[in-house]
Amino acid sequence: MFGRRRRDDDGPRASVRELLPYLFPKKGLLVGAIVLSVVGAGFALAQPALAQELIARVEQSRPLEWLPAVLLVIVVVGALLDGFQHFLLQVLGEHVVLRTRRTLVERMLRLPIAEFDARRIGDLVSRVGSDTTLLRAVLTQGLVESIGGLLTLIGAVIAMLVIDPLLLGLTVLVLAVAIAAMLAVMPLLTRASGKAQEQVGHLTSALERAISAVRTVRAAGATDREAAAIGERASGAFDAGVRVARISALVVPIFGVAMQLAFLVVLGVGGLRVATGEIGIAQLVGFLLFLFLMIMPLGQLAGAISAVSVALGALGRIQEIVRLPSETDADASAPLVPRADAPMVALEDVTFAYPAADEPRVVLEGVSFSVPAGTRTALVGPSGAGKSTTFALIERFYDATAGSVRIGGADVRDVDRDSLRARIGYVEQDAPVLAGSLRDNLRLGAPDATDAELLDALEAVNLGDLVRRASAGLDAEVGEGGVLLSGGERQRLAIARALLAATPILLLDESTANLDARNEASLKAALDVASEGRTTLVIAHRLATVVDADQIVVLDGGRVLARGTHDELLDASPLYRELAAHQLLAPAA
Template identity: 70%
Template sequence: MSMSERRGFLRRPKQDGGPTASVRELLPYLFPKKGLLAGALVLSVLGAVTSLVQPLLVQQIITAVQDSEPLRWLPWVLVILVLADAALGGFQHFLLQILGEHVVLRTRTQLVARLLHLPIAEFDQRRTGDLVSRVGSDTTLLRAVLTQGLVESVGGLLTFVGAIVAMLVIDPALFGLTLLVVVVAFAAVLVVMPMLTRATRQAQEQVGHLTSALERAISAVRTVRASNATDREVAVVGERSEAAFDAGVRVARISALVVPIAGIAVQVAFLVVIGVGGLRVATGDLSIAALVGFLMFLSYMIFPLGQMIGAVTAVSTALGALGRIQEIVRLAPEDAGDLAVDEAPTGDAVAFEGVSFRYPESVVRSRLEADGASADAADEDAPVESPTVLHDVSFTVAPGTRTAIVGPSGAGKSTLFALVERFYDPTDGRIVVSGRDVRSVERRALRAGIGYVEQDAPVLAGTIRDNLLLASPDATDERLLEVLGRVNLREVVDRSPEGLDAVVGERGVRLSGGERQRLAIARALLSAPAVLLLDESTSSLDGRNEAQLQGAIDEVAAGRTLLVIAHRLSTVVDADQIVVLDQGRVAATGTHAELLASSPLYRELAEHQLLVAQR
């Protein structure tokens, strides 16, 4: 495995565990359904009452037998209480399971809503698999807080207190010895809890890294296979699996301390009661019935104590997971600072006025880590220089005209479109659409008037219909078929018996590269935007399909503002204006003929792209 892989992707994150949440932050997640919670609490209290009455009945039965008195109704009442206790416990367990599912649903809904509204910069610096892990495994741990005894411990607390009172009444001296053992054990458990919380968060983060590694390999499985890199990717995921295993073992090791502590406390308490209690029975200071009752109350005290220890363990575990959830929930959504201007662009000019841009330091750091570079500096939180991508870019696109943007790879062409869409905001200068600075327009409204076809023309898993309706949910089937025909994609629908409901596969794998691009363009054309951004939109098309698509674009572009990143003759030569970018700066502007005569860079690009020859 290469050194860059080991320093970058395989580099284990720092094991500080990150910030954890507080119990106060946890409580709102646990009470989404107050009716179910109240019902579970009532059942827990009723169960505690039925449990506490049973030792008293047993004492009476033993006393009646010793005194040769008739038992009468006592055994039947005891049987009824045992059955009632079991029934209440079963129904309470059902309610807690339902309540736990509501906790997971509410948490996942809130987390997904925040995730999908985060600024693009957050996705550029975070791994997809880790975000998915927070929605999956981290939210599941919150359910364990309810299903593993937190609510049950409320009734258990009542049972615990009732048992203590009864034991204190039966024999104060014996109770004092028992309480000493229990207090020492419980104090030892509380010391372990912070360690468990930290270890749990670290384990969840390692699971997130594992999910990221697996998502990385699966999403590019064809490239991995074609590169004969399967074994290397298996090693990558394997190393992440080992890291998750090691973190899980740390959690198990710490959790294992709780079990023997509780077990020793129970054993010692029972031995003390049996030994000391037996002596007191022998001396006549305690009756057999009282000793049996004391032992039963001791079991009723120990069991809820175990519930409470389990609840503390579950809460500690959940706080580690909740810390990762809250890390995302606390992030401001993309539109947090948007002004309340909801008027979409009308098709007026698009202007770049002295625009400069550099990516946030966090994004640059994340990309360096992903590339395996500057890993040591990233570990030490050293400052990372963020290079300027665009330098004082200025040009204007007149309403209803077509502007082509050309330049060498890495010149900043796609970044221009990202700024128009407000995936990022300029570091300096401003971008004007319809006479207004885009930062003064609500993002939702701004994007409603802009059609954008990305360079890799992403297709979502699902059907053709799903992809087309993404931006135009109310479009009719007739309208969908019309747009597909205009981009020469109707044959894809006709060749499948499912028609518009034909499945395109994960990332559109069942479509060719050209079909994916045409589908993405059809999706943009469907909304008939005032401004249309096409980023290398015809790069995967053959001559015939490009000519047909170009006709469709020409038709839709009539009266609209069109910005195109492309190198092909049909797009560049006929543009009203061509902007040449070089290293983030505007090197030249003009028509095709003007630039051939005045710009050496454009002339070189044209020759390499065969623009002149095709002319």
Template identity: 70%
Template sequence: MSERRGFLRRGADDGPKASVRELLPYLFPKKGLLAGALVLSVFGAVTSLVQPLLVQQIITAVQDSEPLTWLPWVLVGIVLLDGIVGGVQHFLLQVLGEHVVLRTRTQLVGRLLHLPIAEFDQRRTGDLVSRVGSDTTLLRAVLTQGLVESVGGLLTFVGAIVAMLIIDPMLFGLTLLVVVVAFGAVLVVMPMLTRATRAAQEQVGHLTSALERAISAVRTVRAANATDREIAVVGERSTAAFGAGVRVARISALVVPIAGIAVQVAFLVVIGVGGLRVATGELPIASLVGFLMFLSYMIFPLGQMIGAVTAVSTALGALGRIQEIVRIDAEDAGDVVDDVRTSDAAIAFEGVSFRYPEAVVRSRAAAEGADAEAADELASPTVLHDVTFTVTPGSRTAIVGPSGAGKSTLFALIERFYDPTSGTIVVDGRDARSLERRALRAGIGYVEQDAPVLAGSVRDNLLLAAPDASDARLLEVLERVNLREIVDRSADGLDAAVGEHGVRLSGGERQRLAIARALLSAPAVLLLDESTSSLDGRNEAQLQAAIDAVAVGRTLLVIAHRLSTVADADQIVVLDAGRVVATGTHAELLESSPLYRELATHQLLVPADAGTQA
């Protein structure tokens, strides 16, 4: 119980973690840019270290009343060159940072869209979007906030230390003591910052999910007068994200005063002790000035290195969330292709049972606000029980039954969104698990119950199934599903916008567009899940005629609530509570299946007293 409770209430500290070794490959997408930035960083370190030496020589020459000759001009030239090098290096680092974000997002999106369907069923869309957006952006900060610059800064730091040690070992010892204490304090804070950043990114993901939910269902929210409640929900998530962000700021704020105090103490010690040594004649004034300049050149790269450590700690929190997705095997990772045929069936279910993964069920329960005890009651319910039936090639089979009987799950298993818990599904005479998913789906047209319409144009939606189809072919398939009017009524024709989620289309138009998309690929098998549920009688008859025409020579499986649309099917499978309770034709089932007869009676396909007479 405690383990399950922990799954629902997992805190940020138990979240995904990443190591510095995993971070490095993300930082080097463009080796040429990186090499250029590093060379300029080293060159900038050299020009910085030369400046205090020149200043010392100038001061010494003035004290000794010697001519300055070329020294001031060299100093001015080096200062200008240092500024130019810094600007070019900054540009290269910004470009390199953009490449980091691009490469990371490309990899992450590629992995996201290849994840098993179970992962989408247990994760919030907004959280996944947040990983692609804000989490990847944090990786850029590793480069732009000093990691590469710290390489040159390290050279400057070492050079300044050597110079200070040569100028006055005692002053250097005092300075080093202050720096070591400050840097040690920063290292103590870093793990806290990593955990806080990870928690903050988790909260941003929750906020994005809440906002995505409210926006995607805005019409339903408005119709239910739930706008204020949704605003409150998003507000709670925003407050949680704010609190997590403040915790990050609170921990980050510890670094700033530590560094600031270290700088002030170091300078005060050097000025106080160094001034005393100058007054007693133990240290030349030029050496003190040079020491102070080298001290500043040591402090600045020290700040860069502290910033780099901070940026890395922040990035590791974000990278942990990115790596959590990257580490998940792609959907087809375990595919094993086998050409051995087992039967001549187009599709066959042989003793198939199925239950959803426990993680999916618990995630759904958590999303609905269920506590751990409620999740226990819902855990891993069996959706299908020993389902067996065969679909011969070129036939038409209908799947009917009450809501929740498991009809749509059958189609999900045929498409291999999931594999059965037990039993075998045969597709084209072979075990579906021996077929590569891409090849399997290439031969199947699938229209979901709530078939989505993609934002974009009519053309965009149709080309999803057949990217090389001509305009003439697109118009032909639209004509066949009685949808030509959405093209004719717009000056944009096939480029007419359908709106977000197809909002500019009616429910029936959205469904017909999805069917047209499936028909366009001319598959060997068509799976239609409630394909006519949103159509009026006229359009249903026309669409049925189109399906009849395209079904010739193909295998058709239809899930239907309207029995009138499948009464002429070659085979009707009656499903109830995940079990096949009857199989036969319409006439046979009216005689043999009480459940089918009840469904037909409620839909007025048979007289109300037919069951009694039978």
């Protein structure tokens, strides 16, 4: 598929090198957390050393002097530093999530349309939501803390080496076996985590599908079936989560058994060495305190390894999207400057096939026609003739497989895509309306439009009553997908949005499909006014709305069958004559 990165059976993978850039959005916070971690390591190492000195003084009946007070201060200050470091790491983690989400959203909104054709929207949403959240765990569950923990571990090992090299050797031997076992588990955890996040994506997709079509689902009596299907996806996510928990659970007993075994070995062998006089009680207690001090950094390191393994699974899904090229990555940078002597829109021997995994589906083949500036051209023909695809090529949602699409004489592939679209107003067939207010929708293509201009646009499409009857006026909510509006109102709102943009080219795809006769007539009058001085292309099944077009292009099976005015086509095109006869615009054959 277009732009798709190869995936293996374990899902998308990411490397630690790819993870690092996501962890450093705020270097000041990171440095502060690391400094606190290092200082905290010093305070932690001081505690068993002072405790050992206290025990030695008690054992030797020497005065304690200032040692208890210093030990208390170190404990309290160390705890305060740990709390502040935790706060910094939480804030840093939120910055990681924010930066990742912004990066992912920026990339998603610029992906080629073909990628959205091939992917489930719910799965994309889950990558922005749950997958990005898992990156926070890399910081908040020990990665930065493990830096201080590593220093604590090194300091503890050095102190234990000074106290008794033999006991340290036995301790390291036990812990090395445990660490090797944990490292062997981590690749399994990374793969299982990636699978779990993928299952969450499937669940989100299934839920988004059912909720977006909830009226259709209920009207069809399919609520129970959809709930069962979503339940199966939820069970799949549950099973994948249990697999992650099962693998993660191996780390806890491995680490716990290792520490207990190390403690028992030190206690047993150390007790014998105290009995033989090779070390004193204070030294044994000090060694045990440093051994206990090792537990926290070892736990942090294990947590960091586990968090990184889980994060790499999630990052693989994030990077799969980030790596995809945006639709503008290979674009030319030249602005669109139409030539006065060229048609405003022209298709020259255009062929287009939608990409597919097996065999591309050819939709247009050898299509050619031109639209002079300031004229109105209608595209007519049966469903599936390629009319909407023609508009998609003019908007450059796709590029022609062969031939060229020209705007003002310039090949659309040779100009900046934003510059191209800034000259085109487009009303899609299903007239999508964004959740929000009337004002939000109208200003989508004209962010600087005044309220007066918004009201004028609504009046032009016979939607003035919509504002007058709503107490909130232009701030009236339209609901998710415009559900609080009728189908005709949604379509007229989309047309008003295109009129406000005041582009020199206007594309109307079935613009009157959901209108009654009265609103169709008023809208046709408004479009007549709006079309003055503009180049308009209209797709229409109702031929009555385009009989006065300057040119009508008849499409069928992806080919141009005929071009001309209404009267000319009645004589020259059997297909057009048939379509007109069905709509009582021509005598039946």
